Amino acid sequence: MAGTHGGRPSIYPTLLYADAKTAIRQLTEAFGFTELSVYEGEDGVVMHAELVQGNGAVMIASKGRGGVFDAAMKDAGTTGVYVAVDDVDAHHRHAAEHGAEILMPPTDQEYGGRDYMARDVEGNIWSFGTYAPEIGA
DSSP, rough: OOOTTTTTOOOOEEEEEHHHHHHHHHHHHHOOOOEEEEEEEESOOOEEEEETTTTEEEEEETTOOOHHHHHHHTTOOOOEEEEEOOOOOHHHHHHTTTEEEEEEEEEEESSOOOEEEEEEEOOOEEEEESOOOOOOO
């Protein structure tokens, strides 16, 4: 049963990166995410980070940091994440200006949304678009 969480998202995509610091830099500079928190180990490894975009968030960490989740993700494939944005064309321009690899330019979709697709520094696929289905209770 779905419930409310005081304005908090109830789903958080979680991505592991070989170089989490570079990924965080790209996600903030090119894709407009904001750092909510970044926790590093004594060796500088990103143990956990939270980045916010609109009313959603993703969790980021370094590969090889240990733990059950790290072990479970060892042989997992890349991840695809969709993020709703207000102005797809402006978002796309900004990402391209910051060197993001664009896989598909802003495109109108048959279902009424407009989106573009990019690949991050470690191969994860990010789609940014206007389609944001309302989820009823």
